[in-house]
Amino acid sequence: MDCYRIDESGYTGFDLLNREQRFQGAAAIAIENDDAKRLIKEHFPRLQATELKYSALSRRAGNHPRLLALLTDLLRDYKSVTYVCEKRFLLILMFCDYAVEPWYYERGFNFYADGQNYAMASLIAKVGPTLFGEAEFEAMLAAFQRAVKEKTPKALADLVAGVRRIRWRELPEAFGPLARDAAPECLTAIATPGVDTDIAIVVLQSLISRMEAMSEEPYRVEHDKSKNLEKYHDLLQRLIAHEDSIELRQTAIASFKFPLKLTAVTQVDSKASAAVQLADVMVGAALDAANRFAGLKAGGLDPEAVIALYKDEQFIHLIPDVDFEAQRQFRQGTQAAEVIDYFAQHFAAKP
Structure with missing residues (x-):
C-alpha cells in the first residue's frame, strides 16, 4: 500500500x-x-x-x-x-463566495458558472489597491476577515462601512450588494456558523x-x-x-x-x-x-x-x-x- x-x-x-x-x-x-x-x-x-x-x-x-x-x-x-x-487571493475569492454570490443566487444567477467567481476575484486581486484606494481596500479586506471570524453585528456593520469607503462604484458587480444594499443574504452567509477563512x-x-x-x-x-x-x-x-x-x-x-x-x-x-x-x-x-x-x-x-x-x-x-x-x-x-x-x-x- x-x-x-x-x-x-x-x-x-x-x-x-x-x-x-x-x-x-x-x-x-x-x-x-x-x-x-x-x-x-x-x-x-x-x-x-x-x-x-x-x-x-x-x-x-x-x-x-x-x-x-x-x-x-x-x-x-x-x-x-x-x-x-x-492566501490574499483566497481571501478575495472567499469575499466573492460569501459577500457577493448569495446576492446573485437570490436573483437566479449562477455566479459560479464557467469560473466567473475566479475571474472576478482575479480582477479584484490585480487592480484592487489601485482602483479602489490602497489603504481603504486593505482595511476592507481586514474587515471582511474579521467579520467572518467574529460574526458579531458590529463586525458585520464594520464590513459594510468598509466596503462603502472604497471606490466601490468602479466595480459595482462585486461590491454593490454590500455597499448599496447591505444585502442581508450576504451578511447571513458570512455569519453562518462554521464558515471561516x-x-x-x-x-x-x-x-x-x-x-x-x-x-x-x-x-x-x-x-x-x-x-x-x-x-x-x-x-x-x-x-x-x-x-x-x-x-x-x-x-x-x-x-x-x-x-x-x-x-x-x-x-x-x-x-x-x-x-x-x-x-x-x-x-x-x-x-x-x-x-x-x-x-x-x-x-x-x-x-x-x-x-x-x-x-x-x-x-x-x-x-x-x-x-x-x-x-x-x-x-x-x-x-x-x-x-x-x-x-x-x-x-x-x-x-
Whole structure:
C-alpha cells in the first residue's frame, strides 16, 4: 500500500493577510523511509543535523546544487504533488463566495458558472489597491476577515462601512450588494456558523484529488506532529470517514469522488521520518520559488530552475489569473457551486 508523506508550510489559520507568509502550500510524496534515507545520504553525505530542513539548508548557496539534484530525483522517480496558493487571493475569492454570490443566487444567477467567481476575484486581486484606494481596500479586506471570524453585528456593520469607503462604484458587480444594499443574504452567509477563512480544506482538497488520481489501490497518509498540521489531521480523518458515494467535477482536470481510496492517516515525529523530511524539502522549495517570483524574498534556489523540474500534473497553484478566456475554458461546465455546497454541508469548521 502506498504511503504519501505530507508536510505543509505557510499555515496561519484564519489570518490570510499575514504579511510575513503570503503563500501557503503543502506537498505529498509516496516514498518509503529506506529510500528517503538513501537519498538524503546520497545528496547530503556530511549532514550533521538531526533533521533535514529546507529552511536551514537553503541559506547556504553551496547547498543549492544538492537541493536541486535531490528535487530532481524526487520529482522524476516518485509519485508526488505540490500545492501552492496566494492566501490574499483566497481571501478575495472567499469575499466573492460569501459577500457577493448569495446576492446573485437570490436573483437566479449562477455566479459560479464557467469560473466567473475566479475571474472576478482575479480582477479584484490585480487592480484592487489601485482602483479602489490602497489603504481603504486593505482595511476592507481586514474587515471582511474579521467579520467572518467574529460574526458579531458590529463586525458585520464594520464590513459594510468598509466596503462603502472604497471606490466601490468602479466595480459595482462585486461590491454593490454590500455597499448599496447591505444585502442581508450576504451578511447571513458570512455569519453562518462554521464558515471561516482557514484554507486547510482547500489545500487538502487539491492534494487528495491528485493522490486519488495517482493511486489505483487504497493508500494511506503520514504527516508530522506539528501544531499547524493538527487541523489537516482532523480534516483528513473526517474525509476518510465520509461514506457517501458521489463524484463532483471541480475543473477540466480535477474531480473529487467519495468514498476515498485514502484509508488511514497517522502522525509521526518528523525527526524520525526521513520521508516526511523530504516532503518538507519539496514544499519549502515551492514556497521559496513563489516568494521569489513575487519579489518578496531574495536568495534561495533559482525559482526558474525549481519550477522547470515539475511535470504539469505534479504542481497545483492557485493565484490570480486575468487570462479570462483560458480560465473560462478550464472551468467550463464544472460543478463549482455543488462542490462548495457539499463541502460546506459536510466538512465546515466546527462552530
